[in-house]
Amino acid sequence: MSQTVDRALSILPLLAEGPADLGQVADRLGVHKSTALRLLRTLLEHGLVYRQSDQRYRLGARLFALAQEAMESLDIREIAHPHLVRLNQQCGHTVHLAVHEEDEVLYIDKVDSRYPVRMYSRIGRPVAVTVAAVAKVLLADLPEPERRAVAEKLDYPPYTPRSTPHASAFLDELAAVREQGWAADLGGHEESVNCVAAPVRGADGRVAAAMSVSAPNVVVTAEELLTLLPLVRSTANAISGEYSGRTPVEKATA
Known part of the structure; x- marks a missing residue:
């Protein structure tokens, strides 16, 4: 599995614990915020995560639908x-x-x-x-x-x-x-x-x-x-x- 895919998939169990902001995601993955943001944007485009009004991310409805x-x-x-x-x-x-x-x-x-x-x-x-x-x-x-x-x-x-x-x-x-x-x-x-x-x-x-x-x-x-x-x-x-x-x-x- 490529490192990018591995990191992106690692975000999902993190958000299953509850909403998290960009800094928390980056810290958990051990990557720079720009890398974490890129991964989150990809998941966001596919409906797998959702960005709340407080700028924290949670699991998206598409994931539950799947x-x-x-x-x-x-x-x-x-x-x-x-x-x-x-x-x-x-x-x-x-x-x-x-x-x-x-x-x-x-x-x-x-x-x-x-x-x-x-x-x-x-x-x-x-x-x-x-x-x-x-x-x-x-x-x-x-x-x-x-x-x-x-x-x-x-x-x-x-x-x-x-x-x-x-x-x-x-x-x-x-x-x-x-x-x-x-x-x-x-x-x-x-x-x-x-x-x-x-x-x-x-x-x-x-x-x-x-x-x-x-x-x-x-x-x-x-x-x-x-x-x-x-x-x-x-x-x-x-x-x-x-x-x-x-x-x-x-x-x-x-």
């Missing part, structure tokens, strides 16, 4: 997995759990279909954001300015004739998903594969993850898959209830 995000990413898969397995047992199709991290939507869990035809997807791999149902659920929850910014910087590959063609159409889809509370990908990524997804919400009501059921046309038609939507949504509600610490809204039923 810690919370990390905790949620670690916990949600463990909480959701039994529900995903139960849903898979009830419908027989592939079940996914996905989260939004930085600029990607990633699968963090998967329960394979019991049918011979399997979905080519892997845990840890990003999804096709402009067409995937889980991505639509996750991005639809973003505040409008963020949704627009994300939509405008994306590319829109024509995977199939049903793929989302451009940012305006994508924003319309996200608005509809936000309103109806679920999303679908009916042949948008692969013509022969359909998917329906629902949100998993945290204690703050925000979407923390998205879960979905996917199946190829040779196993079930798009219309038949859509009939599973109440089961998908009730499973997502059950996960949300457990994840947020509330009583589940409703239990999944066959």
